[in-house]
Amino acid sequence: MEFPEELKYTEDHEWVLAEDELCTVGITDHAQESLGDIVFVELPEVGTQVSAGKAFAVVESVKAVSDVYAPISGTIEEVNEELPDAPEVINTSPYDDGWMVKIRPDDPSQLDELMDADAYQEFLENEE
Amino acid sequence: MLKKTALHGIHRSLGAKMVPFAGWEMPVNYPTGVIEEHLAVRRNAGLFDVSHMGQVRVGGKEALSFIQYLTTNDAALLTPGQVQYTIICYPNGGTVDDTTLYRLGEEEYLFCVNASRCDEDFAWMKTIAAERGFNIRLENLSDDYGLLALQGPAAAAILAKITGAGLAALSSFHFIEGETAGVKALISRTGYTGEDGFELYLPASETATVWSALLDAGKENGLLPVGLGARDTLRLEKKYALYGHELGPDITPLEAGLGWVVRLEKADFNGKAALEEIKRNGIPRQLVCLKMEEAGIPREKYLVYDGDRPIGTVTSGTLSPSLRQGIAIALVAAGAWKPGRRLQIEIHGRKRSAVIVKPPFYPPREGG
DSSP: OOOOTTOEEOTTSEEEEEETTEEEEEEOHHHHHHHOSEEEEEOOOTTOEEOTTSEEEEEEESSOEEEEEOSSOEEEEEEOTTGGGOTTHHHHOTTTTTOOEEEEESOGGGGGGSBOHHHHHHHHHHHO | OOBOOTTHHHHHHTTOEEEEETTEEEEEEOTTOHHHHHHHHHHSEEEEEOTTSEEEEEESTTHHHHHHHHBSSOGGGOOTTBEEEEEEEOTTSOEEEEEEEEEEETTEEEEEEOGGGHHHHHHHHHHHHHHHTOOOEEEEOTTTEEEEEEESTTHHHHHHTTBOSOOTTOOTTBEEEEEETTEEEEEEOOOSSSSSEEEEEEEGGGHHHHHHHHHHHHGGGTEEEOOHHHHHHHHHHTTOOOBTTTBBTTBOTTTTTOGGGOOTTSSOOTTHHHHHHHHHHOOOEEEEEEEESSSOOOOTTOEEEETTEEEEEEEEEEEETTTTEEEEEEEEESSOOOTTOEEEEEETTEEEEEEEEOSOSSSOOTTO
């Protein structure tokens, strides 16, 4: 299982990549593996306000429905338009092609509250 | 504490994702994933461990009259070597369980029951036998039996490699006894996938021998081990009822569209009077098959609407791996629900269009 060093992680298994004032968000390798075959993704519209810790998207496997929570508060600036037609990309490339949205954060310092790769890995070990 | 089948260690070593199901720790899928496992059964073959299911043996001179009183179908039609799908009802017509019934010999029968209902079924059978004074022998043999399901178009070719039993002459809903990989097995031409296939009743301690022999024999046929996830999507595509979803203590077999196994012309049986009255007064609810016309996957308990009017709920829903569309079975108020009629299912806070289709979902019926 992969834990890219440049990402921040939430306890709900989302990842965030902060760059150029925008934060790219997706779900982690662990999340996609727990879900199994992902067959449906519903993303918010561009311009939607999201709040840290609140659900903003849905991913579904054949068997399960799972909310995706915003790691930070802000405005949706961009969504991955490819995903609704190819949701399985989240399984094959959770950190890259499987990105879900780009958020313009209200307060970038919220990112400091998230875990780094080591802390997330430790969090997963304790969760099991 | 969850129960484990004899194959628990094998599932683990195959990398299965294990989940609690009806008091058992069962494989929901292997690393191949639900979709590949589902498609393997439709195209080639799949092997399922369904040892969690329960077996109750009934024997004695009054076995048939007991079963006739207990169940809704006509067990008198069974000859030794034959299997029947049947229902056990409560006196109010609600469903205790749906089962398959095997006639093993002149006065010997075997029920195969849902894992989630096994204890209730057995207790219910004992109650009925005691109340009505049936002189029978009742044994819960669930721990003694292992049960494998080999399903798919290649099932017969695979099984023939490891048994000398006469499979070619074995028709649907019949069984024979035969050695399979050296293990004495009851081989039944039945299943829960809508494909040709077999269910193998085995001594629990020898289930692993047959499992491994089948996986080896089926390798060149594209056989995959298949978990409960695909078992559910396969049965849903065929609109087969699952207890706790399409059937339950508050759902009668008439509402579940299983009137064909409710023989009201039969002498008195448990639930008969109630079911007759329900039929006379009009069956209040019915199952419909819905296929999504918009994106979204219907799930159990989602509300079903006819325009503004809520008419029922989804009992089972999934993405159909064969159709790549959302499909659902829903229990709705009785009405003129004809194929082609549009209804709406509320998914993630928004009503989305779904069309009524004739079962099975797959293969789709023409014009359905």
